[in-house]
Amino acid sequence: MKKYDVVILGGGNAGMGVTVATRAAGLSVAMIEARELGGTCPNRGCTPKKVLVAAAHALHEIERADRHGIAIGRPRLDWRALIEREKDIIDDIPSRLSGLMAKRGVDVIVGEASFMGSNAIGVDGRKLEASSIVIATGSKPRSLPIPGADHMTISDDVLNDPVLPHAVVFVGGGVIAFELGHVYARAGVDVTILEALPHLLGAFDADAVAQIRSESERIGIRVRTLAWVKKIEKAEGRLRVTFVADGVERAVDADRVVNCAGRVANVEGLDLGAGVVVHREGRIEIDDHLRSRSNPDVYVCGDAVWNSPQLSPVATYEGGIVGRNIVDGPRHRPDYGQIPSALYTVPALAGVGLTEAKAKEQGLGVKVHVNDMRGWLSARTYAETVAWSKIIVEEATDRIVGAHIVGHAGEELIHLFALAMKHGITASQLSDMVYGFPTFSSDIRNMM
Numbered sequence: 082m083k084k085y086d087v088v089i090l091g092g093g094n095a096g097m098g099v100t101v102a103t104r105a106a107g108l109s110v111a112m113i114e115a116r117e118l119g120g121t122c123p124n125r126g127c128t129p130k131k132v133l134v135a136a137a138h139a140l141h142e143i144e145r146a147d148r149h150g151i152a153i154g155r156p157r158l159d160w161r162a163l164i165e166r167e168k169d170i171i172d173d174i175p176s177r178l179s180g181l182m183a184k185r186g187v188d189v190i191v192g193e194a195s196f197m198g199s200n201a202i203g204v205d206g207r208k209l210e211a212s213s214i215v216i217a218t219g220s221k222p223r224s225l226p227i228p229g230a231d232h233m234t235i236s237d238d239v240l241n242d243p244v245l246p247h248a249v250v251f252v253g254g255g256v257i258a259f260e261l262g263h264v265y266a267r268a269g270v271d272v273t274i275l276e277a278l279p280h281l282l283g284a285f286d287a288d289a290v291a292q293i294r295s296e297s298e299r300i301g302i303r304v305r306t307l308a309w310v311k312k313i314e315k316a317e318g319r320l321r322v323t324f325v326a327d328g329v330e331r332a333v334d335a336d337r338v339v340n341c342a343g344r345v346a347n348v349e350g351l352d353l354g355a356g357v358v359v360h361r362e363g364r365i366e367i368d369d370h371l372r373s374r375s376n377p378d379v380y381v382c383g384d385a386v387w388n389s390p391q392l393s394p395v396a397t398y399e400g401g402i403v404g405r406n407i408v409d410g411p412r413h414r415p416d417y418g419q420i421p422s423a424l425y426t427v428p429a430l431a432g433v434g435l436t437e438a439k440a441k442e443q444g445l446g447v448k449v450h451v452n453d454m455r456g457w458l459s460a461r462t463y464a465e466t467v468a469w470s471k472i473i474v475e476e477a478t479d480r481i482v483g484a485h486i487v488g489h490a491g492e493e494l495i496h497l498f499a500l501a502m503k504h505g506i507t508a509s510q511l512s513d514m515v516y517g518f519p520t521f522s523s524d525i526r527n528m529m
């Protein structure tokens with residue numbers, strides 16, 4: 082039986098994050114990974130998705146070419162070539178990460194790990210002992226108790242499918258459905274999004290979501306809220322999704338039905354009981370230091386944490402904190418306050434900090450600056466179809482507490498707001514900056 086200071090289950094962003102401080106401190110570290118090193122983000126998530134989004138962006142530019150006086154024929158997208166391009170871009174990531182881990186002195190073990198004791202892990206018939214064990218096993222799509230649910234595919238399949246379908250239904254109106262829905266719609270696919278709740282894209286500001294909803298409908302996506310999927314069945318060589326909306330039963334036919342109903346911690350196969358790791362239906366009970374409440378030698382980070390944002394930079398950040406807690410003792414805690422995120426529709430929706438609803442819920446005295454920027458010079462120059470912002474400023478302190486941007490390079494501009502929020506730069510100070518002109522950034526002065 083081999084002994085390590087640290088054994089990490091999972092070689093994604095979170096697991097990689099743990100290796101930095103632990104190896105810098107000279108601890109012996111093993112990382113067990115069942116699939117490709119790098120995990121979801123570079124292999125089945127952010128990066129391959131963004132390659133498709135970039136193509137959708139090009140199609141969006143072409144759609145507006147006539148606004149610049151450019152005459153252009155109907156574009157033809159070679160979907161198979163696009164999927165090949167996506168694969169080519171990510172192809173060498175696992176091997177590069179394998180090199181990085183070797184250089185860092187981490188033993189990478191290929192296999193499916195599970196607990197054999199409070200400080201013991203089994204992998205491929207071997208037993209490893211460790212002073213600290215880190216659960217960084219990521220997330221998986223939530224399984225839905227819908228008759229015919231086995232007909233559904235998941236985002237992994239969309240990113241691998243070289244055949245462009247004619248019609249797709251997304252079950253769930255969250256980030257994955259909107260991002261992949263925009264790509265498909267731009268590629269000419271008939272897209273329907275069915276969301277069970279009254280609102281879409283739960284974590285984002287409701288007015289920003291309304292902007293992206295109308296832009297989505299403008300490009301032909303059908304969006305239905307309060308839609309309850311009752312069954313999915315094969316019908317005439319396709320799939321038929323039966324759902325109830327507005328009290329009426331309806332059906333929509335499609336070539337693919339994609340489960341986009343959220344992702345849950347991927348811990349089912351870990352035998353958490355053997356590790357004395359208490360959980361409620363896969364939700365591991367952790368303290369403020371990301372440490373198991375029942376087994377102080379076990380930490381959790383990344384998507385395997387059930388109640389923090391499922392984002393790749395957050396996974397890396399949490400992994401870093403766990404690494405430092407292992408080295409220094411449990412004294413570091415995550416702060417999720419000023420983490421920017423974006424929905425990579427075309428155009429994107431980006432946000433940081435509080436939504437207007439949350440600011441009001443917290444009883445903050447705020448001034449809310451809402452701008453439809455389509456008439457602004459920069460938006461007109463680029464013929465933007467949507468350009469909108471909402472900046473929320475605390476009146477008493479002039480602190481920016483939330484920023485939400487749709488279009489207008491918001492996925493880039495949002496970082497200036499995050500920087501200001503993190504370092505206490507006030508709204509007036511951010512407006513007082515001298516910006517390069519003409520840029521989208523220079524519009525920040527007029528946004529609040």
Ligand SMILES: Cc1cc2nc3c(=O)[nH]c(=O)nc-3n(C[C@H](O)[C@H](O)[C@H](O)COP(=O)(O)OP(=O)(O)OC[C@H]3O[C@@H](n4cnc5c(N)ncnc54)[C@H](O)[C@@H]3O)c2cc1C
Nearest residue numbers: 091093094095115120121122126194219383384391392393
């Ligand atoms: C389609 C899609 C698009 C996304 N786009 C974005 C985006 O644009 N921006 C963003 O910030 N986030 C995005 N995300 C979310 C992001 O990918 C995740 O938050 C991030 O990858 C989580 O990292 P992690 O290390 O916690 O988990 P993962 O990267 O999933 O890593 C976990 C690893 O553990 C391994 N594993 C699991 N069980 C075991 C076991 N028993 N033994 C050994 N190994 C095991 C898995 O094989 C996996 O490699 C996207 C996700 C998806 C699905």
Ligand SMILES: NC(=O)c1ccc[n+]([C@@H]2O[C@H](COP(=O)([O-])OP(=O)(O)OC[C@H]3O[C@@H](n4cnc5c(N)ncnc54)[C@H](O)[C@@H]3O)[C@@H](O)[C@H]2O)c1
Nearest residue numbers: 253254255256257258275276277278341342343344391423
């Ligand atoms: N750009 C990004 O940063 C990015 C991109 C993709 C994924 N992600 C991460 O991946 C996670 C998972 O994404 P997701 O889109 O699957 O989840 P999500 O949590 O964003 O959305 C899931 C949606 O499905 C709905 N839903 C649940 N059950 C349903 C049902 N039976 N019928 C209809 N609707 C149902 C929910 O109400 C919710 O609105 C996200 O939490 C996100 O953090 C991030």
